[in-house]
Amino acid sequence: MRHKPFFRWVLTFGFVLFACGMGISTVQPEPELVATRQIDLAVVEEKSDGTCRVRWSDPYAKRTREGAYHCDPTRSSWLKAPNYGDSRGYGQESGFMYTEGPDQGNLEDPQADLKFKNDSDPGGVVLALGILAVVVGLIGGNLRALPRVLGVERQLVRRAAALAEAAGWAAEDYGRAMEAAREAGQQRALGPAPDPELVRALWVLREAGPQAHPAAEAALELSARLTVLLEEAAPAAGLRNRLQAGPSARDAAEVAVAELRRLLADAERDGLQERFAQASVDLLRGQDAERAALAAGADFERDPEAYRRLFEELTSQAAAPVPHGRRT
Incomplete structure (x- = not known):
């Protein structure tokens, strides 16, 4: 639902009344004094x-x-x-x-004189109403804006934490799959009757597809960046944290929140969280060892050349760093 700036209009109305009251008091003639x-x-x-x-x-x-x-x-x-x-x-x-x-x-x-003074000073009445409206507008607007701003930032931090978690999982799962394949292939060759463990490890990478490696690299980089920003943005995660933080920490939190907002917008545009989640699902298919072994054996018999090409590529990249993440 669209936000309605109620207190902003109250504040504006208060300033108008205040100006009118000042004007009326200025042009109003002084009461005639009687000795x-x-x-x-x-x-x-x-x-x-x-x-x-x-x-x-x-x-x-x-x-x-x-x-x-x-x-x-x-x-x-x-x-x-x-x-x-x-x-x-x-x-x-x-x-x-x-x-x-x-x-x-x-x-x-004295009673009639007091009533005369109150009734004969419309400028003062308008001025008092204007001051009251200004106070209500300022206090009400700030009280209304405070939970809204803190809620937005808290929600933003939670979304960033969820994205960092998904990125960390994708990077860790890909790193685990690569290590399993390399360890299985260190002392084994992919001959006509290869080792089932090696075939299963290659099957996991094959099922994840060629997009798994760039997704894991992007996940590792994004996870590291989000971890740093989330630590800096901690004061923005709630009113208590904001009050306990010092001025420099609050300033750093504002900068971190702005960067998190940009990263989340880019990730949403590129569908990164869905890509990371899908990559993790694909890379975790080998956890059921018995079922994965059967599927890997059948797939190897259907297209052994694809497995040999993947094994050669993996062997040639043996010295390359493997992306690793950390589940949070």
Whole structure:
């Protein structure tokens, strides 16, 4: 299924909101300030949530006024009735009174002022939403990408290990078959009645076909290269390995992973893993000695000249190195 960049769009949307919030805050006019001064209030009635009725002296109307107010419910209990030393049994609170404008002499309501500030600052709201979207996009995108990247690299390392194993088997099986044929032919000649062991060893190489030798050489070279790269790419095989590795090891792992990706692409294009597996199957047919001996004897009687040519070729290459691999 195709990857959908959800968090990338969230991040983009967050940046757009952030820019809009900055723009709105820049062009929004500053609120008009009204002069106030702090005065003492006598709390006539008070509830636990801060709702109360207070009295204060209005110097502009030259009278004592009473009205609803929102007291601070967290202020000291010594300022609340009946602990406050007021002969009338009132509590004490402080507030701000307007000293000019149409509300002169009225109290400033802290709750209404807070609501006005929140409602009159759309730029701040948009800015906060933009910051939240950016944070969600960054964190969510990284958390989503981390297992995906590590999973891809882990899977890549596993595929490379499987290819190295198949290459090692092919090289080892071909080397074993060549050694068996050479050992059987060291002190024997391929006469009219050749030794059954020699015929069986030659039959295995004959069944593998002429493509077995180049496949074994390619397998040996590729196996050696993959072994080195897999050791270097070990930190990429999981999050724990990545965290335990140092900076230089992680850098080397990135280079090794890139090379493994290239080798795997080439191997998949050329069908190397299938060729190595088929070569191993062909070279292991001689393990059933009794059945292989019967098949080799019948095949030798059918075409002895082909066996003699193969024996001569093998004898002439006696000094040539035999590909060897190591099963992992």
